[in-house]
Amino acid sequence: MRSIDFSVQREMLMLPLSGKPGPCPRCGGALQQTYATYLIATRRGKQMTDSMMSGGDFGWFCLNCPTLVINENEVNNTLGIAGGRWDIGTDFTVLGIVNLGAIPESKKHIPLGDDGNPIPLVEFTNYRAAQRRGGKARKKSKKHRRK
Numbered sequence: 001m002r003s004i005d006f007s008v009q010r011e012m013l014m015l016p017l018s019g020k021p022g023p024c025p026r027c028g029g030a031l032q033q034t035y036a037t038y039l040i041a042t043r044r045g046k047q048m049t050d051s052m053m054s055g056g057d058f059g060w061f062c063l064n065c066p067t068l069v070i071n072e073n074e075v076n077n078t079l080g081i082a083g084g085r086w087d088i089g090t091d092f093t094v095l096g097i098v099n100l101g102a103i104p105e106s107k108k109h110i111p112l113g114d115d116g117n118p119i120p121l122v123e124f125t126n127y128r129a130a131q132r133r134g135g136k137a138r139k140k141s142k143k144h145r146r147k
């Protein structure tokens with residue numbers, strides 16, 4: 001297992017996989033399944049319903065180029081499990097990777113997403129291009145806070 005640098009901006013491909021994805025669709029390099037934390041926005045039609053951080057091993061990182069293949073089926077499963085707590089809407093977008101390693105030690109006592117400790121989101125290059133700013137992932141829900 002190679003360690004993955006989560007601070008690298010990647011192009012994300014969402015594919016409904018059953019089993020392993022095979023080689024990288026862009027360069028043919030090896031993909032490595034790696035656990036990461038993602039920021040996922042859910043929506044119903046054009047309405048953003050919620051956003052959440054979710055850790056999972058549904059991402060396959062190319063070891064050769066900045067590409068990430070996400071297993072859409074696995075994300076669906078994860079959202080289904082979380083469905084009791086979140087307004088998951090009818091659709092979702094994975095906005096980027098939360099680079100937990102970028103949080104300074106001094107901020108670790110502050111809840112992630114609160115003032116003074118913004119979510120260290122590494123957005124996907126293709127997502128940003130597709131959204132043309134406008135839909136910046138901003139924490140707007142109190143649901144992020146735990147009691």
Ligand SMILES: [Zn+2]
Pocket residue numbers: 024025026027028029062063064065066067
């Ligand atoms: Zn590749």
